[in-house]
Amino acid sequence: MxxxxxxxxxxxxxxxxxxxxxxxxxxxxxxxxxxxxxxxxxxxxxxxxxxxxxxxxxxxxxxxxxxxxxxxxxxxxxxxxxxxxxxxxxDRWATNAPGTHILNRFADAIIGNLRQTLTGVDTATFDSVAQLLSDRKRSLYFVGGRITGALAEYFFTHMQVIRPNTALLSANSSSWPQYVLNMSPGDLLIIFDIRRYEQELVSLATAASKSGAEIILFTDQWASPAAKLAKHTFRVQIEAPSAWDSSVVTLFIVEALIEAVQNSTWDETKERMKTLEGLFEQTRLFRKLG
Amino acid sequence: MxxxxxxxxxxxxxxxxxxxxxxxxxxxxxxxxxxxxxxxxxxxxxxxxxxxxxxxxxxxxxxxxxxxxxxxxxxxxxxxxxxxxxxxxxDRWATNAPGTHILNRFADAIIGNLRQTLTGVDTATFDSVAQLLSDRKRSLYFVGGRITGALAEYFFTHMQVIRPNTALLSANSSSWPQYVLNMSPGDLLIIFDIRRYEQELVSLATAASKSGAEIILFTDQWASPAAKLAKHTFRVQIEAPSAWDSSVVTLFIVEALIEAVQNSTWDETKERMKTLEGLFEQTRLFRKLG
DNA sequence: CTCACTCTGAAAAATTCTTTTCATGACAGT
DNA sequence: ACTGTCATGAAAAGAATTTTTCAGAGTGAG
CATH class of the missing domain: 1.10.10.10 (Winged helix-like DNA-binding domain superfamily/Winged helix DNA-binding domain)
Known part of the structure; x- marks a missing residue:
């Protein structure tokens, strides 16, 4: 040179x-x-x-x-x-860690994923989804794959507290048809599908679409085939210095959505949470007595 | 144009x-x-x-x-x-979002949590835990609370692929005693417990301790009462601009641990994953991606 | 299994870019 | 005025880049 x-x-x-x-x-x-x-x-x-x-x-x-x-x-x-x-x-993350420690490498990767995902996510999409999820008239159905099932469950657990008419589809696909049977136009099916895309989820999405349900999809940067059927898709960066894909950023989006939904109907949510607290107390009381 | x-x-x-x-x-x-x-x-x-x-x-x-x-x-x-x-x-973060959009606020908070958590986590602790989890002779038991149950499930799902002798304790505490009954000295109980600490988890930890099991605890910065019984504790920053706590950083630690464990016994894990692939193929659960 | 279809990259063709050549003109010194 | 030197751009030559063509590979439907 x-x-x-x-x-x-x-x-x-x-x-x-x-x-x-x-x-x-x-x-x-x-x-x-x-x-x-x-x-x-x-x-x-x-x-x-x-x-x-x-x-x-x-x-x-x-x-x-x-x-x-x-x-x-x-x-x-x-x-x-x-x-x-x-x-x-x-400036270096974990102070007492050598630069190559897995924790630091992972942190670098996750921050990169987060950055890339955020530049890719349209805030209008995010807001639309938050609004759809806030609509009490729409029933919500959550479903995930083998790995992402836990994310679906996490999302479901929170939404169940915030609003009525939520359901978590079990990992076992044999029970799915009954859920589809109950879907009405305008209902929402929230699908988590990252690579090693599961064919069954596409079938489910197709069936749900025919019932008039609208689909919200969380997938990776390569996009699940279900994306064609989805009304809104979140494409999340999932690569990590690991043999496994990372769900951290997906969880991030989920939590942000939870907050957005909750925030839009805080009064109602507050009531529900209070009631729930009471129910928990009663249950504990039962246990102690029993 | x-x-x-x-x-x-x-x-x-x-x-x-x-x-x-x-x-x-x-x-x-x-x-x-x-x-x-x-x-x-x-x-x-x-x-x-x-x-x-x-x-x-x-x-x-x-x-x-x-x-x-x-x-x-x-x-x-x-x-x-x-x-x-x-x-x-x-503002290359979220492209056309005003700086106060929930996505950006959340991102700021999470990055802060991650940074704080990493400076607090001792890499020696991390490595010790990774080594304990790699030890095939120890059985692993995962359990979480109402919200953190999904994290326990996520951790369990991966570890189940990587190694034998793993179990996920159901959310229903009535089945826990049977698991405790089977615990041997040296077995590991991985507990997720963040605020609104659940009394039942402390009871479980106590019983498991008496059986000689060692406890690994994921909790928040204020530390669950179970910390007294734990051999290793991860204290994670969980605060978010939300009515809910954030599990993102906890999931981050979990994924880093999964990678560390997998990496330490890659040969064996690879075999297991291959076998698993075969099983999936047989049941046509998965489909090659295009 | 076959057929129709799409996707893909090798290779050729077309185009554009880069470099070299060379003629012209300006200018300073004789 | 003459001559040599230098700067400059037109134009040609040379190299690339870009586009098009086309055949093989792969996929999905029937």
């Missing part, structure tokens, strides 16, 4: 005195709105600067680059450095 | 469902380190994504661009917008 560790801008400045008229004109055009102005083809920047393409070639070679592609590669690196620095630079 | 005012990222996301396998692979590659990854020539990005150049052309046309140059011109505009507007960088 001819030019090391100095920015292209630096190089231009240091050579500026040795440039000819047309080259100075070009250099100023490049420095104006640097470094973006150098992103296009040699033809483009020559036109923008009002010079000919040979002038561009001559100048970048004079600056020490092998040719225009070499020059542009350096610019790209700088653009990358400028763009991709911000929040990511966390 | 074919595509107006939407970012290339948006366009990719909105078309993602309609993309084919190779195209999704390419889209992932582009979104990873976006938008810099799309700065090079079509050949470069095709190579980076591991697809052919025709795939790139087909995808960008499917996305609504005239061709690759058109696509890249849009990217350049975005890079320019991003660079020349420093404020825009920070």
């Amino acid at each position: 001819t030019v090391a560790s100095k920015t292209v801008s630096d190089v231009i400045h240091s050579h500026f005195g040795a440039l000819t008229r047309a080259e100075k004109q070009l250099a100023e055009s490049l420095l104006d709105n640097y470094p973006v102005s150098g992103l296009g083809s040699i033809t483009t920047i020559a036109e923008n600067a009002g010079v000919s393409t040979p002038t561009v070639v001559r100048m970048v070679q004079k600056l020490g680059f092998k040719g225009y592609p070499d020059f542009q590669a350096h610019l790209h690196q700088e653009v990358e450095a400028t763009i991709s620095n911000p929040i990511a630079k966390h | 074919t595509v107006a005012s939407k970012t290339v990222s948006d366009v990719i996301h909105s078309h993602f469902g309609a993309l084919t396998r190779a195209e999704k692979q390419l889209a992932e590659s582009l979104l990873d380190n976006y938008p810099v990854s799309g700065l090079g020539s079509i050949t470069t990005i095709a190579e980076n994504a591991g697809v052919s150049t025709p795939t790139v052309v087909r995808m960008v046309q499917k996305l609504g661009f005239k061709g690759y140059p058109d696509f890249q011109a849009h990217l350049h505009q975005e890079v320019e917008a991003t660079i020349s507007n420093p404020i825009a960088k920070h």
Whole structure:
């Protein structure tokens, strides 16, 4: 590499005195709105600067680059450095852990997943789903796969407290038809399906669709085939430094939804929670007496 | 201009469902380190994504661009917008969300929890627990409370694949005594108990201790009363901008443990997973993904 | 199992970009 | 005015990039 560790801008400045008229004109055009102005083809920047393409070639070679592609590669690196620095630079996580400890590696991966997932999730989608889930008139059905069943259960457990008409479909698909039988148009089927997508869930989604139920899908970045049937889909980044996929970010979305739903109908929810507390107390009392 | 005012990222996301396998692979590659990854020539990005150049052309046309140059011109505009507007960088979190959207508030909170938890967790403890869980001679018993039951189930589901002698205690405490009856000295009882600590779990922990079982506890920063009986305790930050506590970081620790255990006995685990795959194939529960 | 279909990348064709060549013109010194 | 030097861009040559074509592989339906 001819030019090391100095920015292209630096190089231009240091050579500026040795440039000819047309080259100075070009250099100023490049420095104006640097470094973006150098992103296009040699033809483009020559036109923008009002010079000919040979002038561009001559100048970048004079600056020490092998040719225009070499020059542009350096610019790209700088653009990358400028763009991709911000929040990511966390100062080491677990203080007393070596940098390669699984906890730190995992943390890095999860933060990356979270970031990517959030840039991919449309807040309008999120809000729509929250509103659908808040609608008491719609019954809710939760279902997950072998691994994601626990997420479905977690979601269900909370929603059951917040509102009526919620059901958790068991892992055993033989009982699913009876649930589908009861689905009315407007009801919601919340499906968790990440890779090693389960064919049965697609069948379930199809059947539910025919009953008029609307489907909300939590899946991974590669998207379950059920996505075609879903009204709203959350595509979550699930990759971890592990033989297993990570459900952490999925759980994150679920918890955010729980809060959004609860928040939209807090008065009613509060009442339900109070009642529930009372019921728990009574149960404990039963136990103690028994 | 074919595509107006939407970012290339948006366009990719909105078309993602309609993309084919190779195209999704390419889209992932582009979104990873976006938008810099799309700065090079079509050949470069095709190579980076591991697809052919025709795939790139087909995808960008499917996305609504005239061709690759058109696509890249849009990217350049975005890079320019991003660079020349420093404020825009920070809200790359959730794209078009105001800073106070629940998703962003939640993300901030979770990152904080994660950071705090990791500085609090001793890696020696983590490694000890991983080693205990790897020991085939010890039987594992998982149990959780009303909310945390799903976490116990999640942990159990994975460990069941990785190693033999695992059991999930049902939510119904009436069946617990039979499990305690079978516990031998050295067995492990993994308890999840976060606030609104459940008295029954303390009773269970006490009984298990008397049988010689060792207790691993996942609890919150205030620590469940069962902590006194536990050999190892993970104190996790659980506060979220919500009426509910967050289980995200707890799940994070669980997944890291799963990986650590699996990694320490990978050969054996691999065999088990293969066998399991075979069983699934036989029952046609799973289906190869496309 | 067969057939129709889609997806995919190798390779060719078309296009665009990059570099080189070269003629022109400006200018300084003789 | 003449000559040599240099800067510059038009245009050609050379290299790439981009697009199109096409055949094989894979998939799903019947």
